[in-house]
Every structure is written in C-alpha cells, then in structure tokens.
Amino acid sequence: MLSQLRPDDFASALGLVLKHLSGAGYRFITPTPLTHQRVLAQRGEQLGTTLRDVFGWNMTFKIATCECMSRELLAAMRGAGVLHARGDVLQSRVRVASVGDDLFVHSAYPTTQDDAVFFGPDTYRFARFIQQGVAVNYLPTGLPIRVLDVGCGSGAGGVVAARAMANLGPLEVTMNDINPLALQYTSVNAAFADIDIKPALGNALRAVKGEFDLIISNPPYLDDTAKRAYRHGGAGLGRALSVRIAEEALGRLVPGGRLLLYTGVAIAGGADAFLADVQPMLAGHQFDWSYSEIDPDVFGEELEQPAYRHVDRIAAVGLTVTRKMGAV
Helix, strand or coil: CCCCCCCHHHHHHHHHHHHHHHHHHCCCCCCHHHHHHHHHHHHHCCCCCHHHHHHHHCCEHHHCCCCCCCCHHHHHHHHHCCEEECEEEEEECCCEEECCCEEEECCCCCCCCCCCCCCCCHHHEEEEEHHHHHHHHCCCCCCEEEEEECCCCCCCCHHHHHHHCCCCCCEEEEECCCCHHHHHHHHHHHHCCCCCCCEECCCCHHCCCCCCCEEEEECECCCCCCCCCCCCHHHHHHHHHHHHHHHHHHEEEEEEEEEEEEEEEEECCCCHHHHHHHHHHCCCCCEEEEEEEEECCCCCHHHHHHHHCCCCEEEEEEEEECCCCCCC
C-alpha cells in the first residue's frame, strides 16, 4: 500500500530501518513465494525472534521475545508507517532482501496487493545477467553514461548496473516504473546504496525521453488472472509487454548502446514465441545480439492455471542487443 506520509519523511524513516539492519549485519536471500509459503507452514504459529524472521520471512513477533528489535529500529518502522500491530503482536509491512552488500526494501508477504513490489529468484538471475552483460565487450561512447531501468520494481537492477559500471565514468541513472510505490522503494534503496537516480513514473519507455547507453529491464512475464502489475505481462501468455519493451528500447539506444532484457517465456510444443517475435526486429545490420535460456523451468506451479494448459514449461531468458557504431 502506498505510504500516506510525505515522501521525504517516508524515505528518511525507511532509510533508517535499512541503516539499522545493515549495522546489525543483516542478510537475506528472498526465495520464491512457494518456498516462502512452505517455510512459514513448517513454522506454524511460531513467533519471529531474529531480524531474518521479521524482515526476511515476515513473521509476526512480540517485543518481549524479540530482543533483536531495538527501540531505535521500532521507532524507525513506526516513523515509516511499516509497523502493523494487533495487540502486542507486531508485523513488518515490508520485507528486506540482500544482493551482495546492498539491501532492498520490497513488499510484505504475501504479495497480493495490486501495487506489490516484487523481489525473488528472478531478481538474482537478473542481477547476474546485468553483471555479465556489462562485463563483455561493452564500452560506452559518451559521458555521462545514461542508464535506464525499465520497470525497476525495487531498483535492484539499476543499483547492480551502477555498481558494475562504477569504473566506466560518471553515470546518469533513470529508474522507471508504472507503480508509484515501486519508485518510493527504489528511491529509498538507491539512496541507501549512495546512488543518485532520476525517478520516472509512467508506462515503460513512454515515460522517458532521449537515448541511452544502457537499457535494462526485467518486466513481468506471467499471464496473471488478477492482472497484478508486477506479474502480468499481457497477451501472448504474458509476453506482450516484453516484446513491446524490446521494440521500443531498440530505437532508444545510442550507437554502441546495449539492451539487457531478462524475461520469461511460455514454451509450448518446444517453440519460443518471444524469440520468434523479436527476431524480425533484429534483422539487418544495425544490431549485434545474443539470446539464451538462463533457467529452463521457472514458476512451474503456474502450469496448473487454465491459460497454461498447453504449455510445456516457462523459461527465463536473456536478450542482449548492442547497437552497432555508425548504425542509423
């Protein structure tokens, strides 16, 4: 739920939460929702006693039995409006994940709200894809280096890209999302990582102007019956948004610029419909590109949904495109 606090107050208070967690050495790798559900089911009515319980597994807790929750941390949570109380039983309205040494605020479990901000295994695969994508034969041609994260969610992709490109020169990082809460979380997470960003609220590349040296995106790619923004990728079993982002991004790369698009595709009868859609855009001599399956089987539980009854599997894929120097 979008904070009702003034943005500066919300960001300041939530930043203090991250500061306390970082000072305590907090780390948590966020799993899939199904794994999260199973772990909580195993723990039953148990109350949380550690920071990982409270901010990772999002368990309820009591002050009297959770010594890890200092007065200062509780005050920061109250200040940010992210401490929910039912009598003496408390619960965080946000979770915190780690990628390396960076911490990222994201939505509480379960992520059923329309404005939920996703974080999970896809985020970690996306992070590795970015790190590899800027490490191989990538040399931006202009300064500052303009970076755009389309559908940024928690902002993890943009932060990872900024970290990976820190030695290449000054950066101008734009974070885009259609979800105002995502941009609130992104602003907090980027500020904590000491990375300056320009937030851009709106529908993908239509929300920004100009050309970019690097465009990254991990758009939603499922066919979600509830059409939640962080999951639903549109028509074609969830691939429509990814196809549109690819098409629009190709026209917004500077010569030498690169697109790193991580997404998922429903494989039916052994055929990859996303690749079939984007290949005609890449024909000709403007682009060098590569494409690979990063994980052949993700979100297998989605195949139980009627829309996927003829689907073999959902694969996580990565598309890397570089606009050739001199291409028009």
